Amino acid sequence: xxxxxTFGGDSVAQGRQIRTEPIQQRSAARLTALLxxxxxVVDEVGFDRITTAMVAERAGASxxxxxxxYPDRVAVxxxxxxxxxxxxxxxxxxxxxxxxxxxxxxxxxxxxSAFVELYRAEPGFRILHFADRxxxxxxxPDQLDSGFFANQIAGVLSEEFGLSGGxxxxxxxxxxxxxxxxxxxRAFTWNTQGDERFIAECRRIMHDYLVGYYGTDA
Amino acid sequence: xxxxxTFGGDSVAQGRQIRTEPIQQRSAARLTALLxxxxxVVDEVGFDRITTAMVAERAGASxxxxxxxYPDRVAVxxxxxxxxxxxxxxxxxxxxxxxxxxxxxxxxxxxxSAFVELYRAEPGFRILHFADRxxxxxxxPDQLDSGFFANQIAGVLSEEFGLSGGxxxxxxxxxxxxxxxxxxxRAFTWNTQGDERFIAECRRIMHDYLVGYYGTDA
DNA sequence: TGCTGACGGAACGGAACTCGATCATGGCTG
DNA sequence: CAGCCATGATCGAGTTCCGTTCCGTCAGCA
Numbered sequence: 001x002x003x004x005x006t007f008g009g010d011s012v013a014q015g016r017q018i019r020t021e022p023i024q025q026r027s028a029a030r031l032t033a034l035l036x037x038x039x040x041v042v043d044e045v046g047f048d049r050i051t052t053a054m055v056a057e058r059a060g061a062s063x064x065x066x067x068x069x070y071p072d073r074v075a076v077x078x079x080x081x082x083x084x085x086x087x088x089x090x091x092x093x094x095x096x097x098x099x100x101x102x103x104x105x106x107x108x109x110x111x112x113s114a115f116v117e118l119y120r121a122e123p124g125f126r127i128l129h130f131a132d133r134x135x136x137x138x139x140x141p142d143q144l145d146s147g148f149f150a151n152q153i154a155g156v157l158s159e160e161f162g163l164s165g166g167x168x169x170x171x172x173x174x175x176x177x178x179x180x181x182x183x184x185x186r187a188f189t190w191n192t193q194g195d196e197r198f199i200a201e202c203r204r205i206m207h208d209y210l211v212g213y214y215g216t217d218a
Numbered sequence: 219x220x221x222x223x224t225f226g227g228d229s230v231a232q233g234r235q236i237r238t239e240p241i242q243q244r245s246a247a248r249l250t251a252l253l254x255x256x257x258x259v260v261d262e263v264g265f266d267r268i269t270t271a272m273v274a275e276r277a278g279a280s281x282x283x284x285x286x287x288y289p290d291r292v293a294v295x296x297x298x299x300x301x302x303x304x305x306x307x308x309x310x311x312x313x314x315x316x317x318x319x320x321x322x323x324x325x326x327x328x329x330x331s332a333f334v335e336l337y338r339a340e341p342g343f344r345i346l347h348f349a350d351r352x353x354x355x356x357x358x359p360d361q362l363d364s365g366f367f368a369n370q371i372a373g374v375l376s377e378e379f380g381l382s383g384g385x386x387x388x389x390x391x392x393x394x395x396x397x398x399x400x401x402x403x404r405a406f407t408w409n410t411q412g413d414e415r416f417i418a419e420c421r422r423i424m425h426d427y428l429v430g431y432y433g434t435d436a
Numbered sequence: 437t438g439c440t441g442a443c444g445g446a447a448c449g450g451a452a453c454t455c456g457a458t459c460a461t462g463g464c465t466g
Numbered sequence: 467c468a469g470c471c472a473t474g475a476t477c478g479a480g481t482t483c484c485g486t487t488c489c490g491t492c493a494g495c496a
Contacts, residue, residue: 291484
């Protein structure tokens with residue numbers, strides 16, 4: 001289970017976007033309060049109507065506190081996104097441990113389910129796109145993009161289910177992640193519970209695309 | 219060729235985002251200059267660092283002129299996106315007339331090629347995403363989303379190539395548009411010329427997904 | 437030459453962000 | 467164990483920057 005733990009493990013590269021690591025306990029609480037507030041506000045007013053003042057007020061903090069932890073408005077959103085990614089990975093790791101899927105395909109299906117469940121339940125989760133093109137445009141490939149996910153997933157699948165890893169598998173998974181992300185996001189665009197047609201079609205397509213090439217056996 | 223003309227025809231729903239239709243000639247030139255400037259600036263500083271002042275200066279106009287034509291900053295970006303969509307549709311229509319594809323699959327392939335070519339050549343074209351989720355979040359489905367495209371394409375395919383139209387075809391095409399958009403955008407995320415692996419894989423996937431269900435014959 | 441469309445840019449409002457004063461925490465010391 | 471105090475944390479008025487308005491001026495057309 002080593003790699004599954006890695007998959008659900010601590011998030012990476014947080015230092016680039018946070019200003020001060022919290023030392024005291026209360027400040028750690030503040031930080032999560034800020035992100036909780038941001039999540040709510042994002043769901044309410046949308047991605048670009050959000051203001052730092054709203055986040056601060058909702059979190060019961062002052063403007064200055066927001067800027068103590070995040071260099072600018074966009075960084076708050078990125079922090080929220082990163083936490084969402086983290087929770088997604090944790091959820092997948094937990095589900096895998098619980099269900100002990102027999103085939104790698106079932107494992108992939110767990111990932112889709114986890115995504116859907118969190119999208120339904122978690123405020124602000126809609127901010128999560130594995131393919132974060134805005135950010136990528138300026139900073140280049142980083143550890144939160146779909147390629148990173150493809151790597152992680154490839155590790156789990158080859159380690160746990162004996163799939164032959166390598167560039168081919170990684171590329172195929174990156175394509176899969178990209179497609180699944182777009183279809184699932186589309187499912188939730190005009191339907192807060194997720195349009196079942198798109199979710200079902202996503203599962204079907206992932207199945208055909210991956211199983212068609214790698215077979216169903218472990 | 220009626221429906222192909224429709225496909226490449228005048229854009230819809232422009233009135234919602236433009237303030238004053240240009241009357242005199244010079245103002246029409248101004249308008250395109252504004253959009254050209256916006257396209258350049260978007261490529262340089264990215265989607266959310268763009269300011270109205272930058273656009274005005276680059277276009278050799280004043281702030282007031284920007285607001286003469288567009289109600290706000292976002293509308294400028296929407297105008298740019300709409301022009302990009304328009305040019306894409308025109309390019310597809312032209313290509314279809316030139317090459318006279320024998321099968322509907324070849325027609326779809328023309329669409330992919332047109333997208334890639336414009337992405338390479340047209341400044342600011344990266345702004346074009348058929349799946350415009352930011353906007354959708356607040357305004358609901360409109361005529362510029364992937365569903366609209368799916369409708370248009372379904373019309374052409376059933377009219378010109380005798381595919382049986384209907385909800386099934388439209389849904390399938392919407393899924394296809396969504397996936398193609400994400401894969402092609404991914405191809406250009408870290409490679410201004412477009413990562414050929416993703417482009418080729420996109421063609422392959424579209425082929426499998428569509429031809430697998432509707433066959434290759436006209 | 438007058439009428440109307442087009443243009444410019446100072447001025448306004450509001451949101452992002454800074455900064456120095458002030459408060460709270462928790463380890464340390466006697 | 468109480469009190470001290472270095473340093474982390476917080477606050478919020480102030481600054482700057484940006485989106486947007488508005489009206490005075492200029493240019494095209496009859």
